[in-house]
Amino acid sequence: MGCFFRLAALLALTCLTLPAQTDWTTATELPGVDFTGLTPAQKELALKILRGETCTCRCNMKLAECRIVDPPCGDSRALAMIVIEGVRNNRTADEIHEALVNSAIAEMRAQQNRILGDPVDIAIAGSPVRGPSNARITLVEFSDFECPYCAKAVSEIAAIMAAYPKDVKLVFKEFPLDDMHPHALMAAEAALAANDQGKFWEMHDALFANARRLSRDTVFAIAQSIGLDMMRFSRDMESGRFRKAVEADVAEGNKLGIYGTPSLFVDGKPYRGPVMLSILKPILDAELKPQPAVTAATR
Secondary structure (H helix, E strand, O other): OHHHHHHHHHHHHHHHHOOHHHOOOOOOOOOOOOOOOOOHHHHHHHHHHHHHOEOOOOOOOEHHHHHHHOOOOHHHHHHHHHHHHHHHOOOOHHHHHHHHHOOHHHHHHHHHHOOEOOOOOEOOOOOOEEOOOOOOEEEEEEEOOOOHHHHHHHHHHHHHHHHOOOOEEEEEEEOOOOOOOOOHHHHHHHHHHHHHOOOHHHHHHHHHHOHHHOOHHHHHHHHHHOOOOHHHHHHHHHHOOOHHHHHHHHHHHHHOOOOOOOEEEEOOEEEOOOOOHHHHHHHHHHHHOOOOOOOOOEO
């Protein structure tokens, strides 16, 4: 979301500060683009290509437009250099287009922009699971009980589970961002202590319902309200019995490159999109279709 706010701000600033002659469709000079040494005909061709090719930075702007609206953009700067070099070497527009499409930066962005990444191994043995054991799709969620985005995702994940009652199971992994959320680690330990008493999901739901007001008192009140053996729960919390299990989940998440929550994996494939049924439905439907593709390993 941050990149879109940045783009909106840049567009607003551009409208206020740039003179009319900087219209990217007619501009003959572009920030950071060196036309030196090109003949007039070559420069005209370069400008035509720059006005027609799209930047790879997800701004949905043409290269010339991105150079004017967002001069710091490294993508449009690098791609513009490819265009200039191609024109200088008398390449055709089609040849330059192929060079842009096959450039290292375009390939890197294509990988980043894939909504599902390549499958990875995720250890799920012993982790809390909701859904049928023989489900055809395994969702793995790395989550933080004090994260407001994770709390918002609860209803969407519930909707996913309701939409695929026989085909999807959810595996929950602890990923407390304790440098940002002071009660997240304690809540993660409490959830695993509840899991040890067979009431993980009751604790899960109550913790997220109270995500904005978590405290030790709140967690212990929840534990009592869901019927836990309080002496056993208190002993587990005081001893830090489940701290290593939480740390193991965090270490695995770090190894997988997780840096924020919630982070979702679909059959071991990292999902790079919003946790919403409307977005995930076509992805899940595709996963359910018979296909020869490699499925993720979960152990």
